[in-house]
Amino acid sequence: MLPGTRALRTFEAAARHLNFTRAADEVGLTPAAVSYQIKEIEEQLGLVLFVRTSRSIQLTAAGAVLFEATVDALARCNARSAARAAWNAARAGCAYRSAPDSPATGCCRGWRGSMPRIQICN
Template sequence: MQMPPLSLNTLRTFEAAARHLNFTRAANELCVTQAAVSHQIKALEAQLGKSLFERTPRGLRLSDAGATLAPALQQAFAQLAQALQALDDGTPPERLCVGVVGTFLHGHLLARLPAFRAQHPGIDLQVRTHNNKLDLLPEGLDAAIRFGDGAWRSEAATPWAPTPLAPLCSAALATGLRAPDDLRGHTLLRSFRNDDWPAWAQAAGVRLPPPRGPQFDSSVLMVQAALQDAGVALAPLAMFRRELASGALVQPFATGVDLGRYWLTQPVSREPSPALERFKEWLLATMPA
């Protein structure tokens, strides 16, 4: 049976809701009410005959059908924006070079880049990864997303959402972790921040031996090691939602510890460009509710 034509406005509404995983934020972006977004999503689900979202204790998440449709729409809208740009008056795009710590790129930004391109086709966004140690001006960066306490010399810092750290491990290894003290018998994978595990142990009310496991300069690599049963990682929960939702990665204990957050930083000596201001506004709008 041939599917009836789908409204472009309805598809655009779903794309925004899928990107934010929040109807209110999608409504703010589209300049409509939350009820209008909900109505459009219900109408699309009725046409498709499939649910596109699931409600969980942590909020909205995409169903299997929604996860299939969302990236295709993001790509389609990005291609449409590029085609429209080709018809404009030939104004050159504004270059914006942003350094992004790899964990944030993996856990949040990468999936949303097509949406940014669709919304801001006049910005030539260049992304360079780093391991949280960089110098903006000498490296030719307009801004950087990094993890820390917000205190960087000669840089203005705009905070993103709180990002607590918690133990993460494979499903197989989690079966032997019933209480925080059980960690004493497991390898504790480490980041370059030596105070992470001691701070978590204090918050959990447990005494742990000094971590002796491998040390990583990227939480993404550390969590990949945990998924391969190399040990238990202490990593930002918000950046590994996909792995947690799939069940491959497990958070064995509820305790988290807040040792910093992600920040968008920029040199105080340079007036922010219009492109950077638009990127900052867009980035803050993607924060989870």
């Protein structure tokens, strides 16, 4: 069984911060819940993802590989979600601009000329 999106987001935050407390703040969980989710992922995959000491955590080689794959997978999910939201908004007659670095922003630029009846909303 593969980890779910929520667990992967938790893993990504923990791996990026190398700190369960900061990851917990980011994803809205307790540090104990982050630790539990990481243990669940490790058990599901049969891999040790972090080396834990009393004061810190470090990624293992397997953890580093999963971190890179997770960052890529989550970026693709976010891009597809933004594109889907832009498509749904266009079908409703209004395209919403997202963050300046969002993939959906590039999509909206081309719509102004090709779909003049669609309003670009903030």
